[in-house]
Amino acid sequence: MTPSDLTPHIERGLADLRDLVTLESVSAQGRMLPETAAFVTRLLEAEGFTVCEYPGEVAPVLVAEAGEGPATLLIYNHYDVQPEDPLELWDTPPFALTERDGRLYGRGASDDKGEFASRLAAVRAVRERHGGRLPLRVRWLIEGEEEVGSPSVERFVEKHAEELRADGCWWEFGSIDPEGRPVMYLGLKGIMCVELRCRVADSDLHSSLGAVVDNPLYRLARAVASLRDETGRVTIPGFHDDVREPSPADREAVARVPGDRESVRGTYGVTRPLATGAAYHERLNLHSVINVNGWGGGYQGEGSKTVLPAAGFVKLDFRLVPDQDPARVLALLRSHLDAQGLGDVEIVELEAHQKPARADADHPFVRACVEAAREAHGTDPIVNPSSGGSGPMHPFGAFLGVPCVALGIGNVGERVHAPNENILREHFGKGVAFGAALLERLGRGLG
Template sequence: MTSRDHFLRAKEDLRRLLAIPSVSARGEKLSECADAARELLAEAGFRTELHPGEVGPFVVGECGSGSLTIMIYNHYDVQPEDPVSLWRSPPFELSERDGRWYGRGVADDKGEFVSRLAGWRMFRQRHPGPLPFRLIWLVDGEEEIGSPSLEGFLKKRFDGENVEVCWWEYGEIDSNGRPIILCGFKGVLGIELRCKAAKADLHSSLGAVFDNALWRLAAATASLRDRSGRVAIEGFYDSVRVSTDEENDLVKEPPFSFESLMQATGAQRPLTGVHEKNFYHAMNFEPCMNVNGFSGGYAGEGVKTVLPAEGFVKIDFRLVPDQDPQQVVGFLRAHLDRQGFEDIEIIVHDANVKPVRSSAEHWFVQSARELLQAHFGQQAIVQPSSPASGTAHPFVEQLGAEIIGVGLTHHGAMLHSPNENIIPEQFEMMIECSASIFERLMQIAETGSGRRHSKFERSSGA
């Protein structure tokens, strides 16, 4: 098969997977899509397994052997297609227009899975012999709902394994076509503050006598952050990992300007002290607290003069290494009590996604950077940490893996939104780059050299 043949085969594989509406939020078609992913891996020469999860099965493929173990993590589940009315083409079909391919999951994450698998087939066509490294491919069916089964599954299936690198589910391509290698992800803590101030809403004439739930929540929430945006909870910053000189060098020259970020997002109110010279450092290395929404009282048409009896506010914290979500909950409780808000209840919705950050000096990062530049014809950017979050910490804590993201998600991909898309030329380049990455892994495994900053280089004899 030629390179073009591999591309066309991958396009049809992607079309097949997109036609399966594997929406984990609805528990829909997950087994069907898992079977399809397993079949594709088996056809590519992997020993395959299916393992049940709480909602959707895990697909595992294994190939090769040796002291070097690499894991690839992808997922076959997708976000709901809503609102369907905003799609310009059927969400569960591969549609082509304006130089892009559209469909739910085309980028997140079926396109990433298929492009890597096509690169694997291309690599094995060139090198059909015994594989000198061990490759484990894990395809999750619950990523879009927080991977509730992942931690337990890894412990059960891979207990005692040493994995050098987990090639994460996605990487990015910026608006100028430059590939971005992701070396980490922030953690996330999602909570709700809830207040009950009376048995029922009261007449607002009693506002001269009684407090109400929304005033309590507003005051409590305001106490959590100062005017500059810095979190005011005692202990919150105590364990924050300080970025290294090497990491700071990587963010000195942002790949985009602060002005372009403001224009792209429509945001108009930068935090006090955030500007062109430090915004990218903050995105990579600084934790933050965000108010997602308030609810309570009357918000309908006209006026209803009441003192709200109940209300709640949704808040999330984006955390950095070595902050622990559960510890932050404890700091928050102590802060509210000190401020006189003992009556406000904390409900924890999500405290399972811990922050991770891998070494930007790791040999896999340096190899990927070199190969991406060769295939994309653009300087590859190494980003120490994504501002977003992912359930990556179990791979670090249980398997010892470095988490490194290399992939094809461009900045206009509309992830989780109508008209999700990828750029076919970038899809094709990622197929070829993936093949080159597998070749580099083979060379490193055969020679035992080039594993700079490896955790396992001594034990492996490298």
């Protein structure tokens, strides 16, 4: 397919994206999820898909199917987004797709509405070329709970394995590096999100009583400080026991990932890197990590207030690697805090756990993705054994036996999960081209 064949489909896809961004589908806050599912359903039905809607824990799960051919492609996306706050740091309204200097800004522009819209545009282009039919079977799983840990997906994939069976799964994200090379990921870290809470009194006290009443924020600080060391290595006893050492092949693969460390540092003004040079991608892609997402408690206004807070909280996420198990890590965290004399620090699980997953780079579907990427981008993709991010990839390997390949339209400065989330217009077009190339290639069989 020539680039000019795709132009109208790219424009149509951007129009879809503009509509999708206006839908404030924040799953953490339960906003506009059924409405967004219904809109996505209409978009898919218009392209000949049969769509089934199933109830999820907080949002509907959609399974769509269309086409017939020698291969079956499963696509996984999500229609929910992260909360938009802090609102004051957005340069333009988060729920209005806004173009500036070749970039399109908005919550979900990249994660994951931009990915979905570019793939739908690719489906349209291929259907048009084939006289209104798809030369392969496309199955599409689209959920609305990804940003709250996909609590429904593990059980859903197990239960609906027959409907979802495929030769391979195109995962919901991916990126294109500043040199125009697509970056492929064959795995994801697991994740566990918790809140630590501590309370020492019914109400705030005058801070002079700090001499005789313990301080909940001190106790939480001690808890946080005990979880890792200066280098970022997790120090919870037993945490590393189940870590499968990265294979030499995985190590070689991450060593071949070109360094975007400096561009990341420059883009975000990072002042305190934990890894540079060769260690960067090994840590980002293959090591587990604990992160503090936020904390609050006591007086946060202007100036000072000499108060002893009654209570405080800390939000944490744990990013896990094969074969760490979130349930076991949760138990280790509890034992660790107890052993530190912090038995009164409560652990509240914030969302469903996700197990880590990694696919085999030699699978024919992975090779087909590499070839389609080379064709669409005119350059070899960078193949990364795992992303630093997380998602519900584990059940796809466990219950469907398919490799998941993440290839998409993200960029180094995309600010996913943060204010001013964006994509490059050019990358959206490249994403449509890759999708079309992958569908055409699979339409000729997996070989």
